[in-house]
Amino acid sequence: xxxxxxxxxxxxxxxxxxxxxxxxxxxxxxxxxxxxxxxxxxxxxxxxxxxxxxxxxxxxxxxxxxxxxxxxxxxxxxxxxxxxxxxxxxxxxxxxxxxxxxxxxxxxxxx
Amino acid sequence: xxxxxxxxxxxxxxxxxxxxxxxxxxxxxxxxxxxxxxxxxxxxxxxxxxxxxxxxxxxxxxxxxxxxxxxxxxxxxxxxxxxxxxxxxxxxxxxxxxxxxxxxxxxxxxxxxxxxxx
Numbered sequence: 302x303x304x305x306x307x308x309x310x311x312x313x314x315x316x317x318x319x320x321x322x323x324x325x326x327x328x329x330x331x332x333x334x335x336x337x338x339x340x341x342x343x344x345x346x347x348x349x350x351x352x353x354x355x356x357x358x359x360x361x362x363x364x365x366x367x368x369x370x371x372x373x374x375x376x377x378x379x380x381x382x383x384x385x386x387x388x389x390x391x392x393x394x395x396x397x398x399x400x401x402x403x404x405x406x407x408x409x410x411x412x
Numbered sequence: 413x414x415x416x417x418x419x420x421x422x423x424x425x426x427x428x429x430x431x432x433x434x435x436x437x438x439x440x441x442x443x444x445x446x447x448x449x450x451x452x453x454x455x456x457x458x459x460x461x462x463x464x465x466x467x468x469x470x471x472x473x474x475x476x477x478x479x480x481x482x483x484x485x486x487x488x489x490x491x492x493x494x495x496x497x498x499x500x501x502x503x504x505x506x507x508x509x510x511x512x513x514x515x516x517x518x519x520x521x522x523x524x525x526x527x528x529x530x
Binding site: 346 | 416418446453454455456458503505507516520523
């Protein structure tokens, strides 16, 4: 079993839809959770960074962490074609430790 | 925000040659940098952790003599793929961690280097 599981998709939704991306994990020591966006042939770009459980909102993006269920989510509201990319979740137990990545979900927003 | 650059962005080389990839943190100091490898439609695979002024820590299964890492300054780490072979063709990405008190201890990624070995 992988430490971090993420559905690779692909996921295709119409413009304006609410998108829900998810990851599950098995290591209860993870406390730092990140979402990265990666466009084709580019490096990952940090979108959201959360610590422990709870919600964090930044514009059209909301990150949720449920440590009791070992489940994290990224919601994208009013999705745009420019949101089409691969979204990677990543997590670590401490800030100093290396990140463990999910497989990434390929998302396409159709105009 | 923090910016990390990589050079070159793309390189094509002949089998048996060595290739050096540079990773620079442009507006912050990074005591720790990371080197990843990514295959098409796959996630990032950590190869090694590079610490300024000390030897790199390699992940299991990564040959340290083949993938030479040097982190000589707080803003520069290099990855040298020695005696490259076609199976080394991949997308190599570095990241740098900006440490407190000036930073948030977050990893920022470079744009990646696409290596093709003929």
